[in-house]
Amino acid sequence: MFKNNYENTYFLTSTAIVKKQSNSDISEVAFVGYSNSGKSTAINVLTNKKKLARISKTPGRTQLINYFAVSEKKYLVDMPGYGYAKAAKLLKLEWEKNIIKYFKIMASSLKGLVLFMDIRNPMKKLDENIIHFALRFRIPLLILLTKSDKITLEKRRQKLQIVTEKLSKFSLTSCDINLFSAVHKTGVYELREKLDSWYNE
């Protein structure tokens, strides 16, 4: 029987500063992507809690790192969205410094990275940077092409093909690319399966 291990997820804390977990048994999975790519929505769908992660209609509002606990030692980390057009330059720099710091500090507890890309506009510059980081720090990566309900089946296939081709120029040993839709609940089961496998490694 299918069991959702994520329904007991609770909000832990928000922080602007990356801290190293004092408890080394903690496993973390981070959600990253442009502002408005659907990270918060995915957290809500994953956990079956409509308001767990605040869904912002104004892109770029989340500038803090949000920690959720799936269970006592399994954390889900919602990284601040990047590339918000209206964000001040300084804020963007701050963000870049933060994420690099995060990767360096967390490399040991970080079990996986989920990269969110709006299917209508995937593989933008900062997405590619994240892929480079994942490679450099050897962090397993899952790519979600979000809001797949917004385009036709034919277009979905095209986009999937384009992203697969672009990814082939990175020397990733394994990286799943899945369609995701919070509206159609596409890819939710697969996301849970992937998180399970990372957390239980």
Ligand SMILES: Nc1nc2c(ncn2[C@@H]2O[C@H](COP(=O)(O)OP(=O)(O)O)[C@@H](O)[C@H]2O)c(=O)[nH]1
């Ligand atoms: N149609 C559709 N809209 C979505 C989906 N996921 C997110 N959205 C919408 O996209 C906007 C941004 O989502 P949000 O989760 O706040 O993105 P975040 O900035 O990455 O956390 C919101 O208005 C959501 O309702 C999806 O799968 N389908």
Ligand SMILES: [Mg+2]
């Ligand atoms: Mg968000």
